Amino acid sequence: MHKPYKIPESVLVVIHTAELEVLLIERADKAGYWQSVTGSKDAEDEPLRQTAVREVFEETGICVAAEGGACAAQEGSVPAHHLRDWQLTNVYEIYPVWRHRYAPGVVKNTEHVFGLLVPRTMPITLSPREHVAHAWLPYREAADRCFSPSNAEAILQLPHYRTHCRN
Template sequence: MSISDPDLPPSTRPPKIPESVLVVIHTAALEVLLIERADKPGFWQSVTGSKDHPDEDLRLTAVREVAEETGIVVGSAAVPDAALRDWGLRNVYEIYPVWRHRYAPGVTHNTEHVFGLTVPRDIAVTLAPREHLQHAWLPWREAADRCFSPSNAEAILQLPHQRGEA
């Protein structure tokens, strides 16, 4: 269970760490998996999530968040460890005011580390129902257009370059 688990009462959850991962899950054909937020219907995104503790390795954060939010297990026969790549991209952005209460007082910015994960198109997706309402596989440009987050859209637009297809 993640310390940011929505099942924990807000008063017992420690503040979120303002360092997170963004994982662009995609197929070899550059179809991108997007998930719709349960707390903000109509807001579509890739997998995101903060570190559980300051020393948590970013790759482990990415693996954990992918499993928690989609049920996809990195390191399985279907999705080997090598399918997860750190793109070396970092975004620093202002945290939306609606979500600032999750962080320590005075925290206004987050550093996001971008990863890509290549998966088979027919992989099963099992959403965390308290976090996400539905998912969709979209061509990469269409996926970028649907994202509410500018940094998420920009990461998806980097997909062909990151895959060496630009």
């Protein structure tokens, strides 16, 4: 049975601390390819915020909790207001190595950028089929380590867009 094609609309979530440290994760399918959390919508009508919440949980184990939601009081969760849509969109050419995941003729992806403020002590649980390592780096170093130019540029924008929250 053929796996459904990926939707060419995705999120990029820059997970960061108040001190501008950025969480990067290394891809399991490409050694040395470091990135922020990314992922495509599961359905055309999936809200982008829902995509961001799902991908953050799937890739890092961090639960973005709604007020009184299922993971609101558990370790590894952050309040929903710590996730912010930066209102930045990137359109880029899909790397040839990953084009087979998309419908024939699809060569561009639209990426929506979010930021997520977490404490530096946040436990990280990687999905081993997707990522093999993680690192916390000062934002400029994190941008330098990213393989994706749009991811690096988003990280460099962190001082302007960073999430300011009290809780």
